Amino acid sequence: MDPLKIGPYEIGSRLIVGTGKYSSPEVMQACHAASGAEMVTVAIRRINLDDRSGKTLLDYIDRAKYRILPNTAGCYTAKEAVLTAQLARELLDTDLIKLEVIGDPQTLYPDTRETIAAASQLVKEGFTVLPYIADDPVACKQLEEEGCAAVMPLAAPIGSGLGVCNPYSIRIIKERANVPVIVDAGVGTASDAAVAMEIGADAVLMNTGIAAAADPAAMARAMKLAVEAGRLAYLSGRMPKRLYANASSPMQDLIAVHEP
Amino acid sequence: MDPLKIGPYEIGSRLIVGTGKYSSPEVMQACHAASGAEMVTVAIRRINLDDRSGKTLLDYIDRAKYRILPNTAGCYTAKEAVLTAQLARELLDTDLIKLEVIGDPQTLYPDTRETIAAASQLVKEGFTVLPYIADDPVACKQLEEEGCAAVMPLAAPIGSGLGVCNPYSIRIIKERANVPVIVDAGVGTASDAAVAMEIGADAVLMNTGIAAAADPAAMARAMKLAVEAGRLAYLSGRMPKRLYANASSPMQDLIAVHEP
Amino acid sequence: MDPLKIGPYEIGSRLIVGTGKYSSPEVMQACHAASGAEMVTVAIRRINLDDRSGKTLLDYIDRAKYRILPNTAGCYTAKEAVLTAQLARELLDTDLIKLEVIGDPQTLYPDTRETIAAASQLVKEGFTVLPYIADDPVACKQLEEEGCAAVMPLAAPIGSGLGVCNPYSIRIIKERANVPVIVDAGVGTASDAAVAMEIGADAVLMNTGIAAAADPAAMARAMKLAVEAGRLAYLSGRMPKRLYANASSPMQDLIAVHEP
Amino acid sequence: MDPLKIGPYEIGSRLIVGTGKYSSPEVMQACHAASGAEMVTVAIRRINLDDRSGKTLLDYIDRAKYRILPNTAGCYTAKEAVLTAQLARELLDTDLIKLEVIGDPQTLYPDTRETIAAASQLVKEGFTVLPYIADDPVACKQLEEEGCAAVMPLAAPIGSGLGVCNPYSIRIIKERANVPVIVDAGVGTASDAAVAMEIGADAVLMNTGIAAAADPAAMARAMKLAVEAGRLAYLSGRMPKRLYANASSPMQDLIAVHEP
C-alpha cells in the first residue's frame, strides 16, 4: 500500500490501532501483529503509588516495529490535554499526540472549542497534532489552519461499532482537506473500514472493533485487509452506478432451439 | 482463507470472476491473476462462420490455474439453457454450469419458473448447477431442493454496481440454506464484496465491478482483499453495535490541573 | 388525493389496511376510521362447527364505507388459492382477490410459480386479481401479462416492519409496470409508507404496522398522512440532491462590523 | 398536532418554513398557506440606497398568522451575528432569533465556537435564541447550557436535500436535550421530514425542500402532512422490527383441497 505521510512521519500501514480493552497483553500483541499496523495509541494515566507490579504496557510494544501515538483521552479541557501531551512527550520522547478533548462521558464526542484551543497551543509547542474531532467540515478546516498534521473525524461514537454514520460529511471533509483525514472511532467491522477508505479517508484508527471481536486477532487481520481493499478501490476508480442492468455476456449470437 | 466446497469441487478462493467486458485479453489475464480467483465464468455463443481469426478466449485462460464455469447467459427459456449447458459440457468437459435464465433484457432479472425448470432438468442430467436467481428465499430453497450445488442470489441488477441492495433477504437466504450462497451480480466496489461476505455469503461472483473500473487490475486485487476481509470478519464475530460511546481508554487515574 | 383505479374499481384512499391482529374489533374499527382507508382485507377460514358465538368479523365492517378485499393468505398451492378465492367470491359477492400463495411459514415469501399459476386461472375466471409477490421485476411483469389488475411487491417480510428494504427493485417495478404497484407487507412506521409512495408506489397495503403499534389508532392516522405526504411529494417533483450547500438566504448586502 | 413550546412561545405547527428562493411572493404565500406553518424565517440585509421600489417582503407576510423568526444567515462572526440580531429585534419587534454563524460558504456548516459565543451574548441580552448547529451532541448541550430556547442541528448541508444523513447523532441529541430539538437544513422530500420527526425531533425547519420543488405549494402540503405523520408515528410507538415474517392472517383452519 502507498505509505502515509503525517507531518514529518511516514507509515507504511494505513491502519492505526489502539492498545485498550484486550483480554491480555499477549492477545494485544497478536492483534498488533495481525493488523500490520505501524502506529499504536496509548493513554497517559497516573501510576498507582501503592502498586509495585512489574511489567507495564510499554514492555509489550516493540518500539522498533510500532511508532507510539499517545492520546489525551479522558481530558475535558485544553489545559488538561496540553499538560497530558507534555507529559507524554517527556515519557515517550515523541512529539506525536492524538489530541482528544471530550465534552461528556456518554457520547465521548469532542469539545470542539477546547480541542481547537489545545491544538493551537500544542502546535506552537512543536507537537505533531492529530486531533479527534466531530465529522464537522468547519472544525476540521479550523484545526488544519491551526497547523494540525492531520484531522481525525469520528465515523460514529467511540466504541459504538456503528460504522460510518455519515459518509457525506466525511467525503466533504476529505475533499476540502490539505492534511490527511484519518477516520477515528466507530468502526465495527471490516466493511466499515473499507467504506471509510473508499470515501477517501487516508487512514483509519480503531480499537474496540478489533479488541471486542470474538476472535480479535482474526478481526485484526480482517481490518488490515479491509483497509488495503478500500484504499485500492479508492485509487482504482470504481465503476459508475446505474439503476438498470448491463449484460456482462454478449446478447448476440445466442443459439436457437426449436419451439416445441 | 478456508476453501469453499461446491458440490464435488473445492476452490481456494471465495471470489469468482468473469471474463467479459475487458479492454483486452491481456488486461483480463492481469485481473484474473490479481483477483486470486480459481474459478472464472465464460459464455457460450455461436462461432462466426465467416471469421477465421486465430486465438480464442480459452487461449487466455490457463485451465491448470482456473476452473471454468460456463454460463447460460442470454437464455430466456429452460430449453435454451439446457441445450446451452449440454454444449458447454461437451465443449469444456465440465459438469459445472452457471444457470442463468433471464426474464427481460432491461433488468436481466432471472425468470424464476424457467430457472427452476432448467435446474431440475440439469440436475437429473448430472450437472453441478449454480443458478443465478433473485434474492428470493423461497426460490433459493426450491433450487436447493431441486439439487443445485449452490444458489446465487443477486446483490443488485447485473452490471449495476449498486452493491447489496437488500442485506435482509441475503441474510435470510443464507440462514436457511444448506448449500453455499454465492452473491452474484451487482457488486460495484470492494466494500460491497466485504458486506456480502459479512452477511454470511460463502462467495461472491463478479465481472463488471472489476472490468469497468478505471484500473481493473488494481480493483481485482481490492476485490480479492475485500472478500478475504469480509470472510474473516464474518468468522471473527464482530463487536455488538451500541448507540452510545464506550471508552477505549480508562476513565480513571487522570491527571488534574489547577483551575486558573 | 387523486383516486386509484384497480381494474374496474376506483378507491379514494391509497392506503389499504388489514383486519388482523387487533386487540378488539372496536380497536380495529377505530383504526379503519383513522386510516381513511376505503378497502380492507379479510382472510377466509373454516368455521368452528362447535362454536355458536354470535358476532363475526363482517359485523364490524360497514361495507358501505369499506370495499372488502379477501385474501388467500396461508395457501401453499395454486389449487388451494383458487378454491379459497372462489369461496371468497361466493361469500362476499366480490371478484376482488388478494392472491397470496406462500412458499414457507418462516419468511412468508410468495411461491412465484404457484402465484403465477393461480393468477392465470383466476383471471380466466373473471377475478380482479391483486397478487402479493416478491420485489422481482420479472415476476411482476409476468403477473401483469397474466392479466392481474395490480401487482403487490413486498417491501419486507410480512409483519417484519423493516420498511422498504430495496427501493431500487420497487422503483424498477414501478417504472416498467402498466398496472398499479401496491407495496404490500413490511411497512413498520409512517416514513416507510412515505418512502414507498415517493418511489412511485400507487398505494400501500399494511396490517401489522398499524395493529402492533402501541397506539394503533394514532398510528393509523399517521399512516394515512404519510401515504398522502408521499404521494404528494412524488407528484410535486422533489428538489435535486447535492453534496454541497446552497444558501437559502442571500449572501450579499450583509452588514459589516468594525474589527476590534 | 400537539403544540410546540419554544421559550415563552407556543406554535401549533411543528413545521417552520423559510421565505427564500421562491419564484414570486405569491408562490411563497401559497406555500406558506399550504405548509400550515405558524413561524417563518426572514433574513436581514442592507437596503439598496438607490432603489425606491415599493413592496417589501414583510408586505407578503400576515403577521397575525405567522410569527417571524429572523435569522443571522451569512454572518461569519459572533459580533456580526449579535448586531444582526439586535437590528432584527429593532426592526421586527421580536426577541426571537435564528442564530446562524457559518464557517465557510461551500458547506455553510456553522462555526461552533462563534455560534456558542454569540448565543451566550444574545441570551444575556434577553433574546430567545434558536441556534443552527452541527449534529454534534456536545455543541447542542453547550448551547442548551448557555440558555438557548432550542437547538437546531442540521440534517444535511443547507440546500442539499440529502435528508437526515446521520439519524444516530440526531437521536442522541434528542435523548439528551432538555429544550426542543428542531432539525434545520437538508430536508429534501416528505419522507425526510417524517424520518426526522420519528427520531424524535420536535420540529423541522426547511426552505429549499419546498421552494425548489417542481410544484412548491404541493410539496409544502406534503411537508405539512409528513411532519404530522412523523410526529404521530413517534408518539404512537412503532411496532418492533424483526428479520423474519409474522403472519397477519391466522395460520390455522385453512381449507384443504384434494391432492390430484
Add this chain to the structure above:
Amino acid sequence: MRACINGKQYDLPDGLTVAELLDRFETPRTGVAVAKNDRVVRGSALAQEPVEDGDRIEIIKAVAGG
C-alpha cells in the same frame, strides 16, 4: 354415511342436503360459504345439493387477516 366436514369425519344420516347439514351444526346461512369436493356450492343450490358418502365439505367464513 360418513363425510368429511372441515377436515373432520362425521357420521351422518343418508339423504342429507348441504342446507340441512348447516342446520345440523346450527350454522347461519349468511356469512358462510360452502365447497363440496373442491367445488363451490352456490348459496341458491344449498337446499338441493346432496351430501353423499365420502364427500369433503368445507364451510368457511371471513376472519381477521392482512
Add this chain to the structure above:
Amino acid sequence: MRACINGKQYDLPDGLTVAELLDRFETPRTGVAVAKNDRVVRGSALAQEPVEDGDRIEIIKAVAGG
C-alpha cells in the same frame, strides 16, 4: 463631513441626524432599522441621533431567507 452608509462613503452636510439621513435617501421610516458604529439606533432616537464624520451607518430591512 464623510460617513460610511451601508459600506459606501458619502459626503454629507454637517449637523445631520439619522432621521434626516433617511429622508435624504428617501428611505421609509418603517420596515428599516439602523445601526451606528455597531450599535442599534432605536426608532424613537432617530431624530436626535447625529451623524458625524467617520460614522459607520447600517440601514437594514428584512429580505427573503431560510
Add this chain to the structure above:
Amino acid sequence: MRACINGKQYDLPDGLTVAELLDRFETPRTGVAVAKNDRVVRGSALAQEPVEDGDRIEIIKAVAGG
C-alpha cells in the same frame, strides 16, 4: 439440400457429415461444440453424424462473459 447453420440457411451437397461441414467452414475441431436439431453431437461422433435436409446445426465456442 438446405440446412440451417447457426441460424442461416445454406445450400449444401448431399451426404455431408458434421465433420465435413466443419471443414467446409474451415472451423477448427477443438474449441467448438455442435448441436443438431437441439441435441449435442459428441466430438467422437462428428465424423459419422450426417447433415440432412432441414437440419438445424449449432456450432458454438466459449466467449467472454460474466
Add this chain to the structure above:
Amino acid sequence: MRACINGKQYDLPDGLTVAELLDRFETPRTGVAVAKNDRVVRGSALAQEPVEDGDRIEIIKAVAGG
C-alpha cells in the same frame, strides 16, 4: 510539609527532591514522567527539582488505550 501526589495529600520530610520522592514510592525512573504544579519536570532535572509544601505532583505512565 504536605504535598499532593497524584491527587492524594502526603506528609513528607522537608528538603525532598522529586527524584527522592520517586524513590520513596519505589517508583522506577523509567516508564514514568512527572509534572509539578502543571509543569513537566524533565527527567534530567528530577534530582534537582525540590518538592515544597503545597506542591501538586503528577507521576504518570503509559497505559492501554485507544
